[in-house]
Amino acid sequence: MIDDVRAEVRAWLATTWDPNRSLVEWRGMLVDAGWAAPDWPEAFHGRNLPPAAVRAVSEELAAAGAIGAAQAGVRALAAATLLEHGNDDQKRRFLRGVLTGEDAWCQLFSEPGSGSDLAGATTRAERRGNQWIVNGQKVWNTSAHHANYGLLLARTDWDLPKHEGLSYFVIEMHQPGVEVRQLKQMNGHASFNEVFFTDAVVKPENLIGSEGGGWSVAVTTLAHERSGFARSREAREDGGRAGRIYDEYRQEVAVANEPYSWYPQRAGRVDLVIERAKETGAIHDPAIRQEIARLLILDQSAQWYAARFREAQKARRTRGAEGSISKLAASQIARLASDVHTAISGIDAMLTGPDSPHGGIIAEILVSVPAVSIAGGTDEIQRNILAERLLDMPKEARFDTGPFRDIKRN
Amino acid sequence: MEFAFSAEQEQFRDILARFLKDKSPPRAVRRLMATAEGFDADVWRQACGEMGLAGLHLPEAYGGAGYGPVELGIAMEEQGRTLFCAPFLASAVMAGYAVLLAGSEDQRHALLPGIADGSTIATVAICERAGLWSESDITVAATRAGDGWQLDGRKRFVVDGQTADQLIVAARSAAGVSLFIVDARADGVHRSAANVMDPTRKLADIDFDAAPAQLLGIEGQAPLDRIFDAVLVSFANEIVGGAQAMLDSAVEYTKLRVQFGRTIASFQAIKHRLADLLVDVELAKAAAYQAAQQLADGDSATASASLAKAAASEVYMRAARECIQLHGGIGFTWENDTHLWFKRAKSSEVFLGTPGEHRERMLQAMGV
Numbered sequence: 001m002i003d004d005v006r007a008e009v010r011a012w013l014a015t016t017w018d019p020n021r022s023l024v025e026w027r028g029m030l031v032d033a034g035w036a037a038p039d040w041p042e043a044f045h046g047r048n049l050p051p052a053a054v055r056a057v058s059e060e061l062a063a064a065g066a067i068g069a070a071q072a073g074v075r076a077l078a079a080a081t082l083l084e085h086g087n088d089d090q091k092r093r094f095l096r097g098v099l100t101g102e103d104a105w106c107q108l109f110s111e112p113g114s115g116s117d118l119a120g121a122t123t124r125a126e127r128r129g130n131q132w133i134v135n136g137q138k139v140w141n142t143s144a145h146h147a148n149y150g151l152l153l154a155r156t157d158w159d160l161p162k163h164e165g166l167s168y169f170v171i172e173m174h175q176p177g178v179e180v181r182q183l184k185q186m187n188g189h190a191s192f193n194e195v196f197f198t199d200a201v202v203k204p205e206n207l208i209g210s211e212g213g214g215w216s217v218a219v220t221t222l223a224h225e226r227s228g229f230a231r232s233r234e235a236r237e238d239g240g241r242a243g244r245i246y247d248e249y250r251q252e253v254a255v256a257n258e259p260y261s262w263y264p265q266r267a268g269r270v271d272l273v274i275e276r277a278k279e280t281g282a283i284h285d286p287a288i289r290q291e292i293a294r295l296l297i298l299d300q301s302a303q304w305y306a307a308r309f310r311e312a313q314k315a316r317r318t319r320g321a322e323g324s325i326s327k328l329a330a331s332q333i334a335r336l337a338s339d340v341h342t343a344i345s346g347i348d349a350m351l352t353g354p355d356s357p358h359g360g361i362i363a364e365i366l367v368s369v370p371a372v373s374i375a376g377g378t379d380e381i382q383r384n385i386l387a388e389r390l391l392d393m394p395k396e397a398r399f400d401t402g403p404f405r406d407i408k409r410n
Numbered sequence: 411m412e413f414a415f416s417a418e419q420e421q422f423r424d425i426l427a428r429f430l431k432d433k434s435p436p437r438a439v440r441r442l443m444a445t446a447e448g449f450d451a452d453v454w455r456q457a458c459g460e461m462g463l464a465g466l467h468l469p470e471a472y473g474g475a476g477y478g479p480v481e482l483g484i485a486m487e488e489q490g491r492t493l494f495c496a497p498f499l500a501s502a503v504m505a506g507y508a509v510l511l512a513g514s515e516d517q518r519h520a521l522l523p524g525i526a527d528g529s530t531i532a533t534v535a536i537c538e539r540a541g542l543w544s545e546s547d548i549t550v551a552a553t554r555a556g557d558g559w560q561l562d563g564r565k566r567f568v569v570d571g572q573t574a575d576q577l578i579v580a581a582r583s584a585a586g587v588s589l590f591i592v593d594a595r596a597d598g599v600h601r602s603a604a605n606v607m608d609p610t611r612k613l614a615d616i617d618f619d620a621a622p623a624q625l626l627g628i629e630g631q632a633p634l635d636r637i638f639d640a641v642l643v644s645f646a647n648e649i650v651g652g653a654q655a656m657l658d659s660a661v662e663y664t665k666l667r668v669q670f671g672r673t674i675a676s677f678q679a680i681k682h683r684l685a686d687l688l689v690d691v692e693l694a695k696a697a698a699y700q701a702a703q704q705l706a707d708g709d710s711a712t713a714s715a716s717l718a719k720a721a722a723s724e725v726y727m728r729a730a731r732e733c734i735q736l737h738g739g740i741g742f743t744w745e746n747d748t749h750l751w752f753k754r755a756k757s758s759e760v761f762l763g764t765p766g767e768h769r770e771r772m773l774q775a776m777g778v
């Protein structure tokens with residue numbers, strides 16, 4: 001079957017791939033042919049193919065030098081959430097723009113008063129006439145400054161218990177009631193933002209799931225975010241190829257995807273460790289070799305675990321919390337990798353920018369890794385999830401039951 | 411490479427798990443570990459008969475069931491979980507692979523059917539100093555004697571060496587290192603049981619004093635690395651079974667034990683420790699499973715075998731330590747069963763190479 005898929009992609013590419021098309025035109029063709037997201041359902045741009053076949057499709061695209069569907073950032077979470085909870089109209093309206101890259105998305109979950117405790121959100125959405133009116137503030141929202149759509153978790157009822165009064169919306173970011181301010185991070189980048197809503201408007205058809213059913217939709221987004229930490233951790237380089245489409249792609253990487261430029265570094269750049277150890281000679285130090293081996297073992301085991309998990313997911317043999325295993329593994333790997341890079345670099349780890357080894361990449365690793373164990377749900381929260389959902393240990397004591405308006409808050 | 415067990419493999423696991431639960435409860439482990447031979451001959455016969463356990467991974471042509479490293483891994487994992495006391499590692503895995511990978515066609519036909527049906531108990535005597543199987547460590551001397559050979563020297567850490575009928579011995583002649591078959595009861599073979607900390611894994615020292623031997627395979631061409639990799643992969647699977655047992659036991663106990671008016675499982679400090687342990691156990695299992703898969707696919711398994719051994723044996727030790735800690739005082743008693751696994755974890759940590767040695771071996775196999 002995989003061979004048939006390969007042959008079909010190859011034949012299709014032979015007649016359609018042309019580096020002088022525009023990026024959006026090309027991705028539109030990919031979407032129409034079902035190669036942009038081959039694992040998606042046939043009704044929505046996909047072919048319902050298993051993971052091995054999906055890998056084969058991307059290998060064929062790469063072999064031909066063809067650009068694939070847009071992938072960076074929150075769009076994948078938006079798609080996964082919409083595929084599970086969106087109605088057909090919503091899937092029709094949003095999924096195509098996810099794949100072509102015409103739309104960019106951000107996640108509007110965290111607030112100054114509620115991060116780990118997401119269900120404590122106090123941004124409010126009220127029905128006025130035929131519209132939802134949003135007021136409040138979100139924070140740490142990656143790429144909100146580039147996004148035209150946001151995945152918004154907001155409170156629609158203050159008298160219900162906290163998890164029951166939330167609703168989930170798609171909000172248009174480019175409107176007068178939405179103000180985005182960039183925040184500078186400890187690694188010098190400004191990828192995340194604070195977002196203020198003042199009578200911002202959401203159309204009624206952009207409520208995802210039911211009114212009051214927002215929490216379960218948010219849980220889907222979060223589950224995909226966690227298991228996603230195991231993927232796409234290596235930097236991609238495109239070798240400066242010529243053609244209009246490559247120019248546009250480089251532009252996308254440089255501008256729209258700029259907030260993610262340090263993501264490979266925050267994961268620890270395990271792929272650079274051996275090269276660096278050879279450069280500095282640390283490869284001959286038995287103590288450092290041990291640490292390198294520990295890191296490679298952890299990293300390989302986590303990749304194998306993730307592959308087994310994806311297979312089990314396809315066979316519907318998972319309990320749903322396993323993404324937290326991958327997320328905790330990613331934190332462990334990132335921390336160990338930053339230690340190993342430090343040991344390999346020695347005193348050069350004091351330097352930053354162009355003075356830091358590997359054109360500043362090593363310094364960027366060291367100051368970016370702390371994000372992994374916070375973003376997407378902290379390590380402590382993942383541990384709670386694993387203990388309660390996979391080990392069936394008792395839930396944390398609750399002090400936040402009853403109507404939301406009566407609960408202690410920041 | 412496959413990333414899942416088939417339905418048939420899962421079913422085999424279930425059947426074996428039920429058999430072991432019945433035949434190898436801690437009570438039985440305690441009884442057998444106190445005996446010199448260390449296993450129950452009746453149960454061994456049943457395991458090899460009904461379950462076809464010892465020949466699982468051996469080809470049908472030699473009396474085996476024709477399955478591969480993945481099924482063997484499952485069998486080892488379940489045995490590790492229950493500390494099943496049997497000469498399985500020594501005879502089926504170590505000697506079975508040695509004969510399969512080194513023996514001539516005639517020798518396989520002569521030796522493997524007995525190993526597969528459990529009527530012959532064989533083991534390998536390779537190690538002289540602790541650690542990896544390195545040719546340069548081997549000093550036992552092989553010299554020609556009439557039609558055959560004779561061996562002189564000393565082997566250590568021979569698993570089930572006291573009870574084995576046949577020994578597969580690595581020894582050195584002018585041509586290099588070869589494997590030899592030695593009748594364990596022959597004149598010139600002197601066996602003495604070692605005092606082992608882990609009494610579920612019996613070891614012996616064996617002195618060869620002009621012991622009669624027969625060459626296994628080709629002189630000077632013992633495929634020690636290939637045998638070692640295959641053994642390591644299945645050993646890693648045994649180890650993760652033990653680690654899982656320790657995790658399960660710790661979780662179960664914390665849900666029963668009440669302090670400060672609540673189960674200790676409700677303390678976040680304890681939930682978080684066990685969640686971290688769960689992550690490490692799951693990653694080590696993935697490593698052990700994929701190493702078996704790689705061996706089954708016929709790929710070079712040296713790097714992944716060492717990877718899996720290093721990962722699994724460290725996690726086992728950690729899991730056993732956590733399990734004792736979370737039991738409190740009772741965890742330090744002889745009466746509580748945790749120490750049986752703790753001692754197996756310790757023996758598994760250092761047997762066939764320490765985690766540190768395997769980390770280095772992995773890097774070298776990767777060309778680093």
Ligand SMILES: Cc1cc2nc3c(=O)[nH]c(=O)nc-3n(C[C@H](O)[C@H](O)[C@H](O)COP(=O)(O)OP(=O)(O)OC[C@H]3O[C@@H](n4cnc5c(N)ncnc54)[C@H](O)[C@@H]3O)c2cc1C
Pocket residue numbers: 106107108109110111112113114115116117139140141142143192371374375376377378379380381384396
């Ligand atoms: C780089 C980066 C990108 C991000 N991108 C986004 C984004 O795009 N969209 C978005 O909505 N958010 C985003 N976030 C926010 C992120 O999800 C939150 O920061 C995170 O969930 C923690 O919330 P908090 O910051 O409020 O910390 P808090 O919840 O206040 O946590 C503080 C500390 O308390 C611990 N803690 C809290 N509750 C418990 C508990 N029950 N048990 C034990 N310990 C506990 C935490 O683990 C942490 O150590 C991003 C964060 C980072 C760092």
